[in-house]
Amino acid sequence: MDPQTAERNAQELKAQAQTFFKAEKYNRAANVYTEIIEQYGNTALADTIRIVRCNRAQCYVKLKKFDLAAEDCNAVLENPSQSTRDITLKAYLRLACSRRGLGQLSEALEALNTFRTLSGSTPEERDLRKDINSKMHPQPPSNPANLSVRPLRYNVQIGSHPAIIIIDEIPAVLCTSNPPEVRSKMFLANLVRRHDGDLMRRQAWTCWNCPRMATCMTHTPCAYFHLPEPMVVDYVQPVCINQGRCDMEARQFMAQEMARVTAAFPK
Numbered sequence: 108m109d110p111q112t113a114e115r116n117a118q119e120l121k122a123q124a125q126t127f128f129k130a131e132k133y134n135r136a137a138n139v140y141t142e143i144i145e146q147y148g149n150t151a152l153a154d155t156i157r158i159v160r161c162n163r164a165q166c167y168v169k170l171k172k173f174d175l176a177a178e179d180c181n182a183v184l185e186n187p188s189q190s191t192r193d194i195t196l197k198a199y200l201r202l203a204c205s206r207r208g209l210g211q212l213s214e215a216l217e218a219l220n221t222f223r224t225l226s227g228s229t230p231e232e233r234d235l236r237k238d239i240n241s242k243m244h245p246q247p248p249s250n251p252a253n254l255s256v257r258p259l260r261y262n263v264q265i266g267s268h269p270a271i272i273i274i275d276e277i278p279a280v281l282c283t284s285n286p287p288e289v290r291s292k293m294f295l296a297n298l299v300r301r302h303d304g305d306l307m308r309r310q311a312w313t314c315w316n317c318p319r320m321a322t323c324m325t326h327t328p329c330a331y332f333h334l335p336e337p338m339v340v341d342y343v344q345p346v347c348i349n350q351g352r353c354d355m356e357a358r359q360f361m362a363q364e365m366a367r368v369t370a371a372f373p374k
């Protein structure tokens with residue numbers, strides 16, 4: 108076949124392959140490019156074959172056949188030609204993509220460095236470089252669920268006193284129907300401790316069990332962390348003497364109350 112016919116046939120097939128590529132039919136496009144290389148690799152213009160291989164590399168990148176893509180890019184780069192300098196540049200970018208796909212990250216950066224030397228930086232080159240760098244230096248995984256907090260309604264019931272509502276915060280990890288037990292208990296203990304002094308100072312409380320002035324409070328916090336608006340209901344009894352008889356009776360009373368409530372609402 109004479110070179111002119113070969114070139115014309117190659118160009119026709121190339122146009123066909125480009126149509127497949129635009130339609131995202133990468134496999135069919137790659138097959139047509141392969142046909143060109145096999146049929147006219149030695150007879151069509153060298154520049155045409157160079158373009159065809161560079162285009163096939165892009166098909167392989169799309170198909171995630173990165174080893175084949177890299178092979179095509181290397182073939183393109185082994186036969187440089189001044190008239191298809193833009194193809195050389197494309198081949199470096201596609202080589203970088205292929206090496207990234209193969210997990211050869213520093214080699215991918217090398218290809219980008221060469222690209223940059225030849226043409227200066229471009230948006231595509233910068234995006235690729237950024238992505239490769241982020242793969243080389245992955246950020247330690249942050250766990251937002253562990254760090255984030257949610258508003259907590261702290262509902263304090265002191266005898267017949269109107270409920271006191273305090274808005275506090277709760278770690279989001281505890282807001283499940285089955286939160287980690289130790290952390291939940293520590294959270295409850297800290298919540299109570301944080302607010303105990305303020306509650307005590309709100310007014311001159313009288314002992315729940317005798318006419319004396321209260322000097323401290325017993326707390327019985329119940330957790331409802333899993334609700335859409337997480338809540339703690341704290342049944343509080345002012346008592347006259349810490350660890351005295353009224354304190355002890357307060358705890359016994361609440362223990363019985365809780366047992367009664369739990370029995371009434373089995374889980």
Ligand SMILES: [Zn+2]
Nearest residue numbers: 314317347353
């Ligand atoms: Zn008392």
